[in-house]
Amino acid sequence: MSQGFLDDAEAGALDTPTVVVDLDRMDARIASMARLMRGRGIALRPHAKTHKSVQVARRQIDAGAVGLTVATIGEAEVFADAGFSDLFIAYPVLASGPKAARLRHLAGSCSLSVGADSAAGLEALAAAMRGASPPLRILIEVDSGGGRTGVRPDQAGSLARRATDLGLEVAGAFTHEGHGYKGTDLRAAAGADAADGLAVAAASLRAEGIEPTVLSAGSTPTAALSAHGAVTEERPGTYVFGDRLQAALAGEPPEDAALMVATTVVSAGAGGGFVIDAGAKILAQDVAPFIAGHGAVVGYPDAVIQRLNDHHGVVDLPAGAARPAVGTVVWVVPNHVCPVINLVDTFVVAQGGRAVDTWTVDARGRNG
């Protein structure tokens, strides 16, 4: 058995660099998160941008997810076409240009909710949906400390009022406590920030006579922590595979991830380490201050992927450390898995050390 998901003979038959997902590990992660949310009485709506794959999404729904979260109209179209009936675009959707007609068509083909955080955004949504049935459901985005998108929680009500004045239906509010990724206080991001922010947003909506039915938070590291009664739904994404960043936040070994990139050592390198055939065009350039380099090299704990060019991963090794020979297949756990899956059209599915299938990244590249 190699260090990765395939035994040596199967690993040698791979056309590297390639993304490999271990099916049993992924299924265990899907079941674990579903069980956790069920136990807490919180609806699970996984973010599909992490996998962009119809086959993975089906397993999440089969395990009890109420629907899917997506980031773009394009992702929603792919999953609606595949028969998924309940979708939330957790993004301030701007229905301008060709997106107006696309959104209207999409809303007619599934039960659709979208985010909004501005009057201009709401006006475009209302114009796109005028006279359409069923109505589009709006979730007002509130900022819970991430400093990205969303209005202040106490302003949710006035924006919701604007939405209803425009003939739109407001279902509630959502937030993304992404500042939890910074490795600071996850419990604060989940509790005092996300849950409290949603509680303030709910009060603000009620003050305008709008009773929220959905108060949605979401990120993998905080999904287990939002103990507040204000949260009705969680939208974790990365949990389905895990990655090096999430492992570091959770204090777990990165090798427990369900997705790795199989690479081949192509050169002994000019710098004393070695060079792999996985560069930025498959591992992506995401870094974080609390992890060294561009991915974890499984079985080489002292190795640091110090640089990625498009097709080269330049790995540093301390003097005297064991090093893989040119031609060896080595396995890398990427820092951030979401951009990795978006760089490949398919991935290999492994089970029990064997490659059992190849699945499609159906929504790859659906950025808009």
Add this chain to the structure above:
Amino acid sequence: MSQGFLDDAEAGALDTPTVVVDLDRMDARIASMARLMRGRGIALRPHAKTHKSVQVARRQIDAGAVGLTVATIGEAEVFADAGFSDLFIAYPVLASGPKAARLRHLAGSCSLSVGADSAAGLEALAAAMRGASPPLRILIEVDSGGGRTGVRPDQAGSLARRATDLGLEVAGAFTHEGHGYKGTDLRAAAGADAADGLAVAAASLRAEGIEPTVLSAGSTPTAALSAHGAVTEERPGTYVFGDRLQAALAGEPPEDAALMVATTVVSAGAGGGFVIDAGAKILAQDVAPFIAGHGAVVGYPDAVIQRLNDHHGVVDLPAGAARPAVGTVVWVVPNHVCPVINLVDTFVVAQGGRAVDTWTVDARGRNG
């Protein structure tokens, strides 16, 4: 006319985020580099990984390029299938697993050269090509200071001897003076490093009785600088579009690039600037110490894209600076164009302010 490549009506009809290439600007860049190399008597073999597009490559050949450079067997397959007859894989190709048969088939369908920098790599190439005709041409990769792949220039001869002992044909040597991208002394990278390194490699080959016919250097910032007689061929890639990093190295405004990403302002943002719908899944995370943020926002010189999430670009603005309203289309020159083109399946071609065509990124995702 908007700040980008399309007039306002055409820009408003875009489905953002989308990559847009200005055809006249690109053609001017292609012609300029071809003229420069012709004037210096150096063969031009553009690196196709920057565009991965058959239609762009045809224009480079029509302007006088002798053939194409690619990074992977997969890219070579795409261009060979499209009829390009002279290809060089500027990479230490490791012909293991399924790549052995792919390489053999590829070498039968075009005039093919590949890089090598190890005995193990040469042995795999020889095994893959045993008895095949015509022979594969090898270029020994030498390290000219980049510290990535390649042997020391004075060791080129002994590795070349190993190649000929294995029945392979050695055509010469190549290097990539990628350390020129660091913004230090480009002239040193091109001259004292690349050209001198290739001169040493040539002497080392001749000492083994191998007369090099190809001594190939290559990077956009150094292409004009390698004034040394040792260089017979240049392999610039990024010049075809330009990007913010190349503009900074050349001291030119980034707005002169031939490729931009058209984005829409989706939120006024929670941090005082604004948020665009172009995140890391279209702009990529490449940064450089001598440029601020993740791209140049055309027409907003004080704007800094301080953070990219998958689908959000978070833009900082100084207090009081003019800011685009939610719904506005804004144009971004990416930091590094190569990973950007690899994130999209197609791009819009603009000419005279109008969208005139959509071209395919034929070799997108061909990482292996």
